[in-house]
Amino acid sequence: MGTESAGEPTTAIWARVRGRLRNEVGDAAFKSWLKPLTLRDVHDGTVRLMVATRFMRDWVAAHYGDRLRELWREEDHSVRAIEISVDPNLAEAGTAVAEEPIDMRGRTRASGPADSLDDDISAPLDPRLTFENFVVGKPNEMAHAAAQRVADAKTVPFNPLFLYGGVGLGKTHLMHAIAHRIRQTKPDKRVIYLSAEKFMYRFIRAMRYKDTMAFKEQFRSVDFLMVDDIQFFSGKDSTQEEFFHTFNALIDENRQVVISADKPPFDLERMEERLRSRLGWGVVADIHPTTYELRLSILESKAEQLGVAVPSKVLEFLAHKIVSNVRELEGALNRIVAHSDLVGREISLENTQELLHDLLRATDRHITIEEIQKRVAEHYAIRLSDMHSARRARAVARPRQVAMYLAKQLTTRSLPEIGRKFGGRDHTTVMHAVKRIEQLRATDAGFAEDIDLLRRMLEG
Ligand code: ADP
Ligand code: MG
Numbered sequence: 001m002g003t004e005s006a007g008e009p010t011t012a013i014w015a016r017v018r019g020r021l022r023n024e025v026g027d028a029a030f031k032s033w034l035k036p037l038t039l040r041d042v043h044d045g046t047v048r049l050m051v052a053t054r055f056m057r058d059w060v061a062a063h064y065g066d067r068l069r070e071l072w073r074e075e076d077h078s079v080r081a082i083e084i085s086v087d088p089n090l091a092e093a094g095t096a097v098a099e100e101p102i103d104m105r106g107r108t109r110a111s112g113p114a115d116s117l118d119d120d121i122s123a124p125l126d127p128r129l130t131f132e133n134f135v136v137g138k139p140n141e142m143a144h145a146a147a148q149r150v151a152d153a154k155t156v157p158f159n160p161l162f163l164y165g166g167v168g169l170g171k172t173h174l175m176h177a178i179a180h181r182i183r184q185t186k187p188d189k190r191v192i193y194l195s196a197e198k199f200m201y202r203f204i205r206a207m208r209y210k211d212t213m214a215f216k217e218q219f220r221s222v223d224f225l226m227v228d229d230i231q232f233f234s235g236k237d238s239t240q241e242e243f244f245h246t247f248n249a250l251i252d253e254n255r256q257v258v259i260s261a262d263k264p265p266f267d268l269e270r271m272e273e274r275l276r277s278r279l280g281w282g283v284v285a286d287i288h289p290t291t292y293e294l295r296l297s298i299l300e301s302k303a304e305q306l307g308v309a310v311p312s313k314v315l316e317f318l319a320h321k322i323v324s325n326v327r328e329l330e331g332a333l334n335r336i337v338a339h340s341d342l343v344g345r346e347i348s349l350e351n352t353q354e355l356l357h358d359l360l361r362a363t364d365r366h367i368t369i370e371e372i373q374k375r376v377a378e379h380y381a382i383r384l385s386d387m388h389s390a391r392r393a394r395a396v397a398r399p400r401q402v403a404m405y406l407a408k409q410l411t412t413r414s415l416p417e418i419g420r421k422f423g424g425r426d427h428t429t430v431m432h433a434v435k436r437i438e439q440l441r442a443t444d445a446g447f448a449e450d451i452d453l454l455r456r457m458l459e460g
Contacts (some may be wrong), residue, residue, distance in 0.1 A: 013075045015038045030209045033060050034445040045080040052090035122192045127174035135301050137294030143285040147174040150182035158282040160257035164264050165287030168325030169259040175226045189223040196232035200239040219246045226258040244275045295319035309338050313349045367410045369421045376403040388423035401433035408434050
């Protein structure tokens with residue numbers, strides 16, 4: 001700790017300044033805003049303080065900056081300024097981003113686009129998750145278009161945007177992309193992106209420090225609020241309540257809200273009715289499971305980004321085998337690229353199969369009846385609902401039997417369980433279907449080939 005000012009150690013002065021401020025502002029505000037300040041040193045007439053996050057820095061500068069300087073000057077006349085810098089190492093959750101200090105005489109030294117993002121409450125953005133890197137296909141085109149609209153519109157186009165879909169299908173990617181785009185094109189707008197979990201954590205902390213006013217102010221003064229994975233609020237009543245108020249306040253002020261969840265608003269469990277209904281007021285866009293075509297384009301795009309030539313056979317193989325989600329698809333590609341880099345061998349279908357052996361086996365075990373139904377329905381171009389329907393027309397009955405047969409072959413489900421998944425059919429119906437398909441396989445080579453193809457696709 002520097003002791004440039006003559007005489008008393010700066011630590012003693014700092015302790016007195018803090019003591020006086022505490023008396024002036026009260027315990028709660030002191031705890032939230034002033035206690036977390038750390039004295040770095042006093043250098044060249046400038047008192048240098050550190051704090052964990054950008055938001056805290058701005059808040060302290062705006063609310064206590066002048067008073068801090070006055071009090072310090074009363075102790076030491078040589079002090080002319082106070083400077084607060086952000087040191088993310090001081091953060092508990094480690095989410096702040098390091099940057100330039102702010103100068104308390106008024107202006108921010110580090111001004112510019114980055115300032116529009118409130119790194120304190122906002123989680124850091126992954127620079128790779130942009131619109132440019134998002135591959136659009138049938139399953140996600142609606143969600144993508146809605147996200148782009150929100151990011152590019154001059155005025156709020158609809159509110160909220162509610163994105164939903166299964167794990168690893170691109171919800172977080174789209175939200176980051178919105179934030180990046182606004183950062184670029186509307187640097188004066190305040191954008192907060194955070195997980196529902198973090199929202200709750202912030203809220204609870206604010207309550208503990210009896211500082212909910214500051215909490216409300218932080219959230220209600222933004223132009224774009226994006227909360228990810230809101231299913232996390234399920235059963236958390238007081239957080240839901242607070243979120244509901246924040247949400248309403250923002251919407252009333254015509255600020256854009258973007259929400260994501262793993263289900264549509266009305267399927268969110270243990271969620272207050274009025275919140276659920278309010279969440280569905282704007283545009284609700286779902287991201288469907290990937291198709292083979294989308295998986296292939298994503299792989300092509302990622303391989304290009306990695307700057308490696310991957311044989312199309314390998315990409316096709318991966319797109320066939322790894323159907324669960326995009327994250328796993330990416331993981332598999334990264335693995336084979338890293339491996340070939342490491343051992344200096346070209347990527348081939350053979351070494352890919354070898355390398356991903358464990359991963360492919362793991363996906364085998366996860367085949368569900370729903371997946372089978374979906375695949376088979378796609379394959380025969382019938383509606384998914386026909387898997388459950390009572391229709392007996394050959395065009396739907398045969399594919400349904402194929403799906404039952406594959407469910408028996410590829411899952412560990414019992415005949416009655418399978419029957420239930422097919423619109424509550426009896427186990428004897430399933431048994432009959434299995435027998436029928438076995439017969440057909442034995443007598444019709446073309447049919448047998450078709451079934452084997454389906455099976456290979458499902459087995460991954
Ligand atoms: P979610 O939030 O829905 O669980 P993420 O947005 O975290 O999923 O996506 C998981 C991974 O897959 C991320 O690395 C993301 O970049 C990638 N990803 C998902 N969808 C796409 C897409 N359409 N194009 C490119 N990458 C994608
Ligand atoms: Mg996510």
